[in-house]
Amino acid sequence: MRLRMLLPSRRRLPRRLLLGSAKVALAICVFLFILVPLMFRYSYTLQRSMLFLNFVRWPRNFNYSAPEKAGLVGVRNFYLTTDEGVKLGVWHILPASLINESKSEHSEDWFNTQLKDERPVFLYMHGNSGSRAAAHRVELYKVLQNLDYHVVAFDYRSYGDSSPVEPSERGLVSDGVFMFKWVEKHINGSPLFVWGHSLGTGVSSHALSLLSAEGKESHGLVLESPFNNIRDELRAHPLAQIFKILPWFESCFVWPLYNNGLKFDSDQHVSKILAPVAILHAEDDRIVPFYLGERLFFTMQKKRSKEALGEVFLKFDGKLGYGHKFIYKDLALPNLIKDFVQNGTQKFNRLMHK
Template sequence: MRMRRAVSALLSVYVSVPVILYLFPWILGQLIYAHLVRFPFFVDLSQPEDLLNHTHNFYLDTEEGVSVGVWHTLPAGQWEEAAEKSAEWYQRTLGHGQPVIIYLHGNLGTRAINHRVQLVKILSAAGYHVFSLDYRGFGDSSGEPSEAGLTRDAVSLYHWVKSHSGVSLVCLWGHSLGTGSVHLLQAKLSSSRSAVDALILEAPYTRIGDVVVNHPLSKVRPSLLWNALERNNIVFANDENLKTLSSPLLILHAEDDYMVPHHMGLKVQPPQSALPTPFSWWMSLPRCRSTISFSLCSFMKSHSRPRENDTPAFRWR
């Protein structure tokens, strides 16, 4: 009898979850962004030196009433120079020729989560400036998250970096949810006949709805969840935005990724036959970030673009 009741209760939950999310679509938005889970706790985001060396925190106004928190981490080779330097000094270093990566993280938590900090350390050690952004509503950033809002934050940071970085190569790195913002940003730039120097997508998906309905609790009436997403204007259509791609692309996807299945990453890879030259790389990782340094460095070396007087955007060492 107890077993029957337990099974009945589980079935009730299994069936009711999609219905609840359909009736109250705002709940689904909260679950997708998970921005209210401000993990790690008890971290002062305005003091990045507690977690990262040679890193400066600043706030960028992306629209009226919205200010987002950003960390700027220097290439590791500049750590001695960076001691007690001003915000203006950090800005000036962008014009020294080293490549820049703008990192757009996934859902849940802040730019201080350990795996994000560890990635920044790897990129910094490889000689890159790294900008880590907390979208609106995340961390110490004001506002509420939305698809349009996250994209606006990314666009604003991209233009800010470009205005200070001279001819340095600027690459967008999106992870999971952040791959949607990367695609939307590059689509906006493509429409204005501009292009990002390079894109890196880590664990990309086709559409955010495909990730949602892949969850075990979404197997009953997935159409209800698609409807709730559309009512919330949460689409992140990577498969559609891919059609405007005009930049070199590297895709990284772990084979053991259960949140965003490996096969979704395969679907967002552009067909090579449609490209004038091969510039799309696919790296399948046995485990998350197991060979990330090699993948990144090989890709950036291959697609560094010649600048004025045939001077490369950065020197390979």
């Protein structure tokens, strides 16, 4: 009798498992495809966090006053305060030929004097997450340092050891404009180039367009792994693919960013810049797809004024495996940069003497 009573229960067990699994699957779907989109649409804090990733602190617990721990030599760490009262952490990385001399010279005046030595200066604007001490950024500094250029790298507000002020496009661009003006003031006419990577391409493009409106131009702008605007980048991002099937994808994910001032319309900003522009993009970039860099380039060719000093697109074969942040490994990169610096400086000088 006991055996007979157990048999129906066993038959019902698979049905219970299926029902339980269906409930779990339904709950996951409701959370992913309804709650997450709604949370993103109505939470500016969530939008900002996912775009800027400033909560990703890497390297962790880094001592920015000791850049040698990141593998750098000939570096001065210092801090600047913007007109808005925001403290920015900054590294001035010396050209390779000055490293030995810097071992016995550590004063602020000495480092600032070297900025006036007519060597090219690169102002570096990094992408989202991490800080100026991130490994791939440090490796690029070394490439530029070995070309005997000065490098000024800084962390925007809320990144690294800069002020913990909530980020926004306006805020990061303001930091970029401030740093450009500070460098320009201290270099006494030396060639000044700007290098932006990933989200930093959006920051640098926007910053230089504002500076151009004030009559200030860089000698050249390098855009590494750029997007054309944040809307297309969001549509193409790997994390967005699971949500793109949703009819409410645009209204919940794309336009809320735009409506909250997180636009990064590089395709509009670069059209206002006169400086030469070089785009560097790897075909196997999965974070900012290669075709977005192409779109930006085609827009530049169509929209920039006749006075603009030209643009070049440098493509890196996907077989090389550079992805989103390892173009610095390319053996041809130093010569490509040297050519761009030389041509950019000549074009800039001709423009200024018209």
